[in-house]
Amino acid sequence: MAREFQRGHKAKISDLTAGTDLYVGVQITGPGLSFDISCFGLDADEQLSDDRFFVFFNQPKTPEESIQLLGAQAGDTESFRVTLDRIPPQIQKLSFTATIDGAGQMSQVAPGYLRIVAGGEEVARYSFNGGEFSTERAVMLGDFYLKDVWRFAAVGQGFDGGLDALLKNFGGEVAEEEPAAPAPGAAAPSFAPPAQGAAPPAFGAPAGPAVPAPASAPQPAAQGFAPPQGATPPPAPAPSVHAAPTIIAPMTPPGGAPVPPPAPAPAPYAQPGQQQPPYGQAPGQTAPLPPGYGQPQAPQAPVPPPGYGQPTPPPGYGQQPPFGQVPGQPGAPGMPGAPAAYGVPQGAPQGGAGVTAALQAYKETPTGQRWTQQNKKMVRVDLGMGGDQAVLARQGSMVLYQGKVDFSYKGAGFSGRIVGNATGQEMQLMRCSGRGQVFLAENGAMLHPIELQGDAVCVSAENVLAFDETLQYEVRRVEGHGIPGGALFTMQFQGTGTVVVKTRGVPVVLPVTPTTFADCNAVVAWSAASQVIVSSQVRMRRNAYPGDTGESVNLQFRGAPGNFIVVQPYEV
Amino acid sequence: MNQQLAGFAPAPVAARMENHGNHMLKVAMQTGNDLLARVGSMVAYEGFVQYEPNPPAVRQIAKDWMTGEGAPLMKCSGDGLLYLSDYGANVVVINLNGDAISVNATNLLAFDAHLTWGVERVKGLAKFAGQGLWNTKISGQGWVALTSRGKPIVVDCGGGEDETYVDPDALVAWSPNLKVKGKRSFKAQSLIGRGSGEAFQMAFSGQGIVVVQPSEDSTDRLRVRG
Numbered sequence: 191m192a193r194e195f196q197r198g199h200k201a202k203i204s205d206l207t208a209g210t211d212l213y214v215g216v217q218i219t220g221p222g223l224s225f226d227i228s229c230f231g232l233d234a235d236e237q238l239s240d241d242r243f244f245v246f247f248n249q250p251k252t253p254e255e256s257i258q259l260l261g262a263q264a265g266d267t268e269s270f271r272v273t274l275d276r277i278p279p280q281i282q283k284l285s286f287t288a289t290i291d292g293a294g295q296m297s298q299v300a301p302g303y304l305r306i307v308a309g310g311e312e313v314a315r316y317s318f319n320g321g322e323f324s325t326e327r328a329v330m331l332g333d334f335y336l337k338d339v340w341r342f343a344a345v346g347q348g349f350d351g352g353l354d355a356l357l358k359n360f361g362g363e364v365a366e367e368e369p370a371a372p373a374p375g376a377a378a379p380s381f382a383p384p385a386q387g388a389a390p391p392a393f394g395a396p397a398g399p400a401v402p403a404p405a406s407a408p409q410p411a412a413q414g415f416a417p418p419q420g421a422t423p424p425p426a427p428a429p430s431v432h433a434a435p436t437i438i439a440p441m442t443p444p445g446g447a448p449v450p451p452p453a454p455a456p457a458p459y460a461q462p463g464q465q466q467p468p469y470g471q472a473p474g475q476t477a478p479l480p481p482g483y484g485q486p487q488a489p490q491a492p493v494p495p496p497g498y499g500q501p502t503p504p505p506g507y508g509q510q511p512p513f514g515q516v517p518g519q520p521g522a523p524g525m526p527g528a529p530a531a532y533g534v535p536q537g538a539p540q541g542g543a544g545v546t547a548a549l550q551a552y553k554e555t556p557t558g559q560r561w562t563q564q565n566k567k568m569v570r571v572d573l574g575m576g577g578d579q580a581v582l583a584r585q586g587s588m589v590l591y592q593g594k595v596d597f598s599y600k601g602a603g604f605s606g607r608i609v610g611n612a613t614g615q616e617m618q619l620m621r622c623s624g625r626g627q628v629f630l631a632e633n634g635a636m637l638h639p640i641e642l643q644g645d646a647v648c649v650s651a652e653n654v655l656a657f658d659e660t661l662q663y664e665v666r667r668v669e670g671h672g673i674p675g676g677a678l679f680t681m682q683f684q685g686t687g688t689v690v691v692k693t694r695g696v697p698v699v700l701p702v703t704p705t706t707f708a709d710c711n712a713v714v715a716w717s718a719a720s721q722v723i724v725s726s727q728v729r730m731r732r733n734a735y736p737g738d739t740g741e742s743v744n745l746q747f748r749g750a751p752g753n754f755i756v757v758q759p760y761e762v
Numbered sequence: 763m764n765q766q767l768a769g770f771a772p773a774p775v776a777a778r779m780e781n782h783g784n785h786m787l788k789v790a791m792q793t794g795n796d797l798l799a800r801v802g803s804m805v806a807y808e809g810f811v812q813y814e815p816n817p818p819a820v821r822q823i824a825k826d827w828m829t830g831e832g833a834p835l836m837k838c839s840g841d842g843l844l845y846l847s848d849y850g851a852n853v854v855v856i857n858l859n860g861d862a863i864s865v866n867a868t869n870l871l872a873f874d875a876h877l878t879w880g881v882e883r884v885k886g887l888a889k890f891a892g893q894g895l896w897n898t899k900i901s902g903q904g905w906v907a908l909t910s911r912g913k914p915i916v917v918d919c920g921g922g923e924d925e926t927y928v929d930p931d932a933l934v935a936w937s938p939n940l941k942v943k944g945k946r947s948f949k950a951q952s953l954i955g956r957g958s959g960e961a962f963q964m965a966f967s968g969q970g971i972v973v974v975q976p977s978e979d980s981t982d983r984l985r986v987r988g
Contacts, residue, residue, distance in 0.1 A: 211776060215769075264768030310770050311783040545863050545937070548856035549973065552916045567912040567976035589932035590917060590974045591963075593924050626924070631932070631976030634912040 192305065195316035195332075195344035203274065203340045207308035208551040210274040210340075215266030216288060216331060218302040220320070223294040226353055227268035229257055230360050232283040237361035243281055244357070245270065254278060267302070274340045283335040285345075285360070289328040289353040296323035296348055304331045306342065316344035323348045328356045561639045561688045568631040569639060569690055571656065573624055580623035583630055583656035593626015621659070630656050635692035638756075646684040646718035649691055653714045653758075658687030668710075668722050668745070682718055691715055694760035702753035707744040711761040720749030772843070778874070779855045779905040782845065787853045787871060787907045789844040796839040798879075799846055799872035809842015837875060846872055851909035854973075862901030865908055865935045869975075874904030899938050910934050911977035919966050927963040931978040937970025 193206060203212070216227050231243025231252060238244055243252050250259040256276035260269040272284065286304060290296065301319040305312055316332055323329060326348030333343045349356055555564055560575040571581050573595060588597065598621045622628050631637070632655060640647060648666060657663070666682045683689050693714050700706055702720045716722070723746040747755055772782055775790045782788045789797055791811050801815055814837045838844060847853065848871055856863065858877070873879065879900045900906055914934055919926045927945060936942075945965045966972055 208781075211773065213773075264771075265766070307769055309773050309781055309783060312769055544859045545856055545861040546971070549854070549916045549971065552854070552914050552973070554915050554917050564915050565913045565976070568915055568974075586929075586978060588929055589976065589978065590915075590926065590928045590972065592917070592920075592926045595927075629915065629917070629974065631912070632978065634975075634977035 192312040192315045195314055195342075197316075197318070197322065197344055197346035199316070200341055200343040201314070203306075203334070203342050204551075206306065206313040206342065207311075209308040211308070212272045212274065213260075213269060213307040214272055214286060215264065215269040215305050215307065216286060216302070217265060217267050217305075218288045218299055218331075219267060220290075220294065220299040223298060224291045225267060225288045226291050227286070227288045228353070229259075229270055229272075230285040230287065230356075231257060231277070231281040232285060232360060233280050234282045236283060238357070239280070239361070257284065266305075272334065274334070281336075283333055285333050286331045287328060287349075287356055288331055289349075289356060291353075294327070296320065296326040296329055299323070304344070314342060316346070318346050322346060326350055327352045330356075561641075561690070563637065563639060564629065566636050567634055568629055569637050569656075570627050570629050571622075572627050573622060574626065580621050580659045581628070581656055582619045582621055582659055583628075584632060584654065585618040585620045587630045587632045587655055588620075588622070588628055589631050590629040591622075591626055593624065595622055595624040595626045595628055597622055630690065632692060635694055636696065638691045638693065638697070640689050640691055640715075641687075642683060642689065643686055646682055647689065647715055648680045648682045648718050649689060649715040650713065651679070651681050653691050653693065654681060655690040655692045657683060657689040661685040661687040661689065668724065684718070691756070693756070693758035695758055697756050697758045700755050700757065701751070702747045702749040702755060704748065706747045706755060708747070708755055708757050709761060710745050712757050712759070713745060714756045714758050716747060716755040717749070717753045720747045720753040720755070722747055775843070777857070777905075779857075779872070779907055781853055781855055784852050784913075785847055785850050787846045787855065789838075789846065789872065789907075791838065791840055791842050791844050793839065793841055796837055796875035797844070797872055798835045798875050799838055799844075800848065800870065801834045801836045803846040803848055803871055804838075804844065805847050806845040807842055809840065811838055811840035811842045811844055813838055846907070848909045851911050852913055852975075854908045854910060854914060856906045856908065858900065858902060858904055858906055860901075860903060862899060862938045863906065863935050864897045864899045864938045865906070866933055867896040867898060869908050869910065869934045870898055871907040871909045873900055873906040874902075877902040877904045877906070901938075908935055908973070910973070910975040912975055914973050914975050917972050917974065919968060919970050919972060925965040925967045926972055927965050928972055928974055929978060930962070930964055932974045932976070933964065934973040934975050936966060936972045937968075940966045940968045940970040940972070942966055 193201070195201070203210075214229075218225050218227065226246060228244065228246035230238055231240070231245070233239045242249070243257070245252060245257045245259050247259065251257060254276055256273045256278070258271045260271055263269055268288075270286070277284075297320045299318075299320040301317065303315050303317040305316070306314040318329075318331070328349040328351065330345045330347045330349060332345050335341055335343060349359070351358075554570070555562055560572055562570045562572070564570050568589070573579075573581065573593075635655075637655060642661065651665075661683045662685050663681050663683045666680050668680065691714060697714060700708075702716075707725065710724075725744050725746045747753070770783075772788060773780070775788075778790055778795075780788045786805070791797060791807075791809065804813070816835065817837045853871060867881070877900050879898055881896055881898050883896060917926060919937075919940060943965050945963045
């Protein structure tokens with residue numbers, strides 16, 4: 191599920207996804223506007239010290255191909271592929287920007303977004319609209335930045351000038367408008383087109399029918415050196431777009447093009463001609479090896495991640511057949527142990543090899559508090575902390591414990607039993623006491639620790655997973671006609687401590703307003719200060735027929751602002 | 763229409779096994795590099811992949827897996843992309859790279875056929891094993907995919923004196939070098955219907971990790987289907 195970002199929000203990318211091979215899509219449109227979306231690779235001083243790390247329509251990738259421009263696809267006006275672990279160390283920040291090409295201002299843009307997709311799943315989305323901007327002509331949408339680890343920040347900051355001003359801001363140079371760059375005929379390296387042409391379908395989204403027109407124009411331009419004037423949208427009055435190409439002109443002269451891999455690389459392109467099986471192995475390997483799906487250079491790989499400046503194209507991207515082996519390196523045939531061909535994948539989502547590395551993403555989160563949520567579905571309680579208090583938990587909810595913990599039956603007492611049996615709000619509890627950590631979970635339900643500080647909350651008994659023994663609890667009764675069983679019973683918790691509430695699915699927390707209603711079967715909890723009224727839509731005649739809506743008994747909540755109710759997407 | 767769905771297209775292959783989302787496994791198949799997968803776990807494939815249920819070699823090794831009903835494994839071979847999943851369980855991909863891991867039988871989704879593996883009964887638990895705690899120990903150079911109902915948690919046993927106790931229903935995998943023993947925690951009370959609900963646990967001690975899932979539902983969905 192995509193995490194929604196607001197302007198200014200930041201997060202570690204490792205919290206969003208374990209992968210490092212990311213797809214970044216930007217959708218930005220506006221009536222009559224066209225946009226240039228680019229990515230600046232900045233150094234520690236936030237300067238564009240190396241022009242090769244300015245990725246835009248005319249320079250679709252960085253030399254080591256850690257950042258690549260993919261063009262429009264899947265609803266995105268422009269998209270990038272970013273391979274975080276291949277970004278060279280001097281690049282500390284990637285800034286994704288959009289600039290208006292031609293006349294216009296940012297306040298005219300339609301609602302758009304910047305999103306991050308990893309492994310086919312959208313993990314983050316920052317949405318913006320024109321109302322956040324005014325007369326700016328450029329906007330810095332979001333940053334990937336390196337602070338110990340790679341993080342993402344939703345920036346959404348407008349910028350007054352156009353692309354050229356933005357470039358100057360980052361310390362780049364804007365060469366004056368020049369007659370277009372070298373003749374495309376001689377310049378266009380023969381490898382480049384296939385690389386580009388094949389790229390979009392392989393990554394993230396089928397480009398074919400989905401590609402909207404606007405950005406596909408700049409993309410072809412990226413292969414030649416001079417953007418055909420007609421292809422780029424309305425001719426800019428300022429030197430905005432057309433000035434840009436000249437910046438990278440020195441970088442991509444015909445001879446020294448860093449983009450296509452030089453001599454050893456022809457293998458991949460020759461591949462179609464050779465008689466390879468459709469999902470063929472890496473070309474250029476010698477026979478005795480079992481066909482490795484992986485990279486031939488993998489055996490050497492365990493040490494460094496395939497580095498900067500290595501001419502190898504990224505795996506699976508563009509140049510290859512769909513099943514994506516990496517073209518053979520000349521050095522490969524010498525490799526010794528056959529199985530080693532599986533080595534470390536270049537773009538693998540997991541950080542390294544071995545069990546520990548693969549499971550790194552699931553490590554238990556460090557201690558520090560009495561109740562720690564491990565992930566959405568598991569909590570850990572540290573019994574030693576906060577005075578040796580016991581915890582009451584639903585029977586059978588323990589999945590793991592460390593230390594000396596004693597589990598004992600917790601009865602409700604004689605009177606409690608009678609109440610419990612009569613009301614259906616009986617809980618089978620166990621008492622966990624001692625010293626140690628207990629991990630609690632139940633049937634993959636989502637868990638929500640609610641910390642009470644003197645206030646009170648009502649929870650339907652079947653949604654209670656565990657609570658501190660220090661809390662007082664009692665059964666409360668909601669009366670009303672039409673409720674199955676005659677009345678609705680809930681548990682009210684009061685005092686100082688934590689209650690862990692479980693829900694099936696992601697719940698919704700609604701503020702209590704004069705018109706807040708909930709199904710009595712789906713409501714999980716509410717703040718005890720709100721008053722509950724049963725409202726039944728009694729239409730006898732209609733209820734008598736089959737095809738009844740079944741939504742006849744609702745609970746209405748009333749209370750002062752600040753009260754809330756929690757409803758789960760699952761009716762018990 | 764395509765635009766909404768397009769974001770779910772597979773990412774380019776970078777490794778033998780990868781996650782597609784949290785709940786699906788993508789395997790790059792290749793001739794000569796077979797895969798053993800749970801029967802019934804295939805959801806889609808591209809290319810030319812053939813399935814051989816219960817190949818003789820597997821039958822021999824796993825002849826007594828789950829009360830001798832036959833190994834719930836199939837051998838997949840061919841070239842292409844294979845997608846596996848287990849009723850929406852989370853999939854965890856591990857590149858063993860020489861390590862070893864013991865996996866609960868119901869939590870094993872697929873592994874490379876050339877890995878060294880064997881089915882064994884969980885030691886010390888035989889007397890409890892009403893539900894049959896069988897585990898598969900896998901080691902070597904290659905890839906393993908596990909399933910977990912909900913996102914798993916990895917706990918380090920720490921090697922200290924303290925043992926780590928796990929509810930067998932929530933157990934997914936563990937390091938094979940850990941010492942395992944069963945622990946009854948019920949007392950006389952529980953015989954009269956007053957148990958804590960945690961009748962017995964598995965105790966792990968030593969250096970290594972234990973993987974648990976946030977669910978005690980250990981029913982084998984792939985198996986139920988037959």
